[in-house]
Amino acid sequence: MTIFEPAFLLQATIYCLLTLGIYRIFFALQNKLQAILFNPMLLSISVIIPLLLSQQISYQDYYQATQIYTYLLEPAIVALGFPLYQQLNTIKHELKQITAIIVISIILAIVSTYFIALVTVMRSDIAVSLSLKAVTTPIALVISEQYQGLSSITAVGIMFAGLFGALLGPKWLSLLGINSARAQGLAIGCASHALGTAEITKKSLTHGAYSSLSLILTAFFTAIIAPLAFSMMM
Amino acid sequence: MPKIIHFIYSLSWILACLLLGKLLAHYVDILPASLYGMVFFAFALHLKWADANRIKDSIQWIVKNMSVCFVPAGVGLMSHVGLLKSHGLMMLLILLGTTLALITLVAYLSVKFIGDDT
Numbered sequence: 001m002t003i004f005e006p007a008f009l010l011q012a013t014i015y016c017l018l019t020l021g022i023y024r025i026f027f028a029l030q031n032k033l034q035a036i037l038f039n040p041m042l043l044s045i046s047v048i049i050p051l052l053l054s055q056q057i058s059y060q061d062y063y064q065a066t067q068i069y070t071y072l073l074e075p076a077i078v079a080l081g082f083p084l085y086q087q088l089n090t091i092k093h094e095l096k097q098i099t100a101i102i103v104i105s106i107i108l109a110i111v112s113t114y115f116i117a118l119v120t121v122m123r124s125d126i127a128v129s130l131s132l133k134a135v136t137t138p139i140a141l142v143i144s145e146q147y148q149g150l151s152s153i154t155a156v157g158i159m160f161a162g163l164f165g166a167l168l169g170p171k172w173l174s175l176l177g178i179n180s181a182r183a184q185g186l187a188i189g190c191a192s193h194a195l196g197t198a199e200i201t202k203k204s205l206t207h208g209a210y211s212s213l214s215l216i217l218t219a220f221f222t223a224i225i226a227p228l229a230f231s232m233m234m
Numbered sequence: 235m236p237k238i239i240h241f242i243y244s245l246s247w248i249l250a251c252l253l254l255g256k257l258l259a260h261y262v263d264i265l266p267a268s269l270y271g272m273v274f275f276a277f278a279l280h281l282k283w284a285d286a287n288r289i290k291d292s293i294q295w296i297v298k299n300m301s302v303c304f305v306p307a308g309v310g311l312m313s314h315v316g317l318l319k320s321h322g323l324m325m326l327l328i329l330l331g332t333t334l335a336l337i338t339l340v341a342y343l344s345v346k347f348i349g350d351d352t
Contacts, residue, residue, distance in 0.1 A: 019302065019305055019306070020302060023301075023302040023305060040301060040302075041301045041302070041304055041305055041308065042308075044302075044305050044308075045305060045308040045309055045311070048305070048309050049309055049311065049312045052309070052312065053312065059309065059310060059312050059313045062306065062309060063306055063309075063310070066305075066306040067306075069302065069303045069304075069305065069306050070303070070306060070307065072300075072303045073268070073300075073303040073304070074252055074267065074268040074271070075245070075248045075249060075252055075268075075271075076296055076300040076303055077268035077269065077271070077272055078248045078251050078252045078255070078268055078271035078272050078274075078275050079244075079248055079272075079275070079292075079293050079296045079297065079300070080272055080297070081251070081271070081272040081273065081274070081275030081276035081279070082275065082276070082279065082286075082289065082290075082293040083293075084272065084273075084276040085275070085276040085277075085279035085280050085286070086286075088276060088280050094348050097347050097348050098344070098348070100347075101340060101343040101344055101347060101348075102340070104343070105336060105339050105340045105343065108336075108339065109332060109335075109336045109339075112332065112335075113328065113332045116328055116331075116332065117325075117328055120324055120328065121321050121324055121325065121328075123321075126321065126325065130325060130328055130329065130332075133329060133332070133333070134333070134336060136266060136269065137307075138266035138268075139265070139266060152310070152313070152314055152317075153314070153317065153325070155307065155310065156310065156311055156314055157325070157329055159304075159307060159308055159310075159311075160326065160329045160330075160333075161329055161333045162304075164329065164330050164333045164334065165333055165337060168334065169333075169334075169337050172334055172337065172338070173337065173338075173341050176338065176341075178341045178342070178345055180341075180344070180345055180350045180351045181351060182344060182348065182351045183340075183341040183342075183344040183345050183348075183350070183351075184341060186340050186341070186344045187336075187337040187338070187339075187340040187341035187344070188337065190336060190337075190340045191333050191336040191337045191340065192333065192337075195301075195304055198297060198300050198301055198304075199301070201297045202297065202298065208297070212272065214340070215269075216265075216269055216272065216273065219265055219266070219269055220264065220265055220269075223264050223265065224264075
């Protein structure tokens with residue numbers, strides 16, 4: 001099927017509107033209840049999967065029909081440059097420390113996740129996939145393929161790292177007594193990429209700025225460090 | 235909702251930055267185009283090429299609504315039922331544990347070396 005066939009266009013429109021509709025309902029619900037667990041994305045996913053399964057619609061069909069959302073992701077990520085710009089003057093003076101913190105943290109994270117996964121699941125392909133979970137999807141997929149990881153697991157792992165960070169991260173840090181918007185932003189951006197950044201930017205634009213910066217630095221340094229780490233560990 | 239004309243203005247800047255990002259990613263293949271675009275966008279605003287006041291509302295609207303774009307990728311979970319059954323719980327625990335550990339480490343180091351801004 002090509003995108004110019006009327007049948008496909010109709011199907012795409014229905015799936016897209018359905019996805020948007022379900023999302024908007026949960027979005028309104030969350031606004032009303034103000035509960036972090038009513039995450040609209042998470043709830044939409046948990047409604048759409050059973051829906052597709054019960055109607056025997058394959059993921060392939062659904063994904064193709066809703067590809068416009070995947071395309072919209074790119075401009076949405078560019079838009080996160082705005083909070084970054086707002087904090088640029090403050091951030092300039094801290095850039096060295098922030099870079100050092102992120103480099104140390106991702107080295108520890110990649111190595112420890114790799115070995116924990118290797119010891120527990122005992123499959124190096126899964127270990128590679130899981131250890132790339134913190135970084136943005138396009139980068140992780142390239143490295144994952146290069147070192148014989150499983151693309152699908154890499155993608156799903158990234159998704160969960162994003163969800164955990166977005167849903168639990170700020171709560172967890174508050175519990176530990178870390179309420180600094182700067183620390184929270186850097187942490188969520190480093191561990192939970194664009195998904196966590198999108199969530200935490202709703203808290204405050206300071207959160208968003210540091211999270212955006214953190215996700216950029218994490219992406220950049222993972223692209224350099226991960227291949228080195230894997231060739232040393234394997 | 236932002237004003238339509240401001241939204242078009244914002245979108246033009248965003249798409250221009252993305253396009254530039256695509257161009258750079260084609261030649262310097264380290265980061266994905268969207269992340270290059272994010273940096274260009276921040277600099278365009280910083281250098282006052284783009285008018286931040288006209289862009290602000292649109293950004294708030296985009297940030298509020300962008301999570302819907304992650305939904306189709308998340309639905310992809312449904313095609314990994316087999317692997318999830320055999321290793322799912324363990325993988326989930328590893329992801330949860332290491333993600334929280336990484337968050338804690340970064341937050342702790344930032345408070346220690348940059349300071350607490352609360």
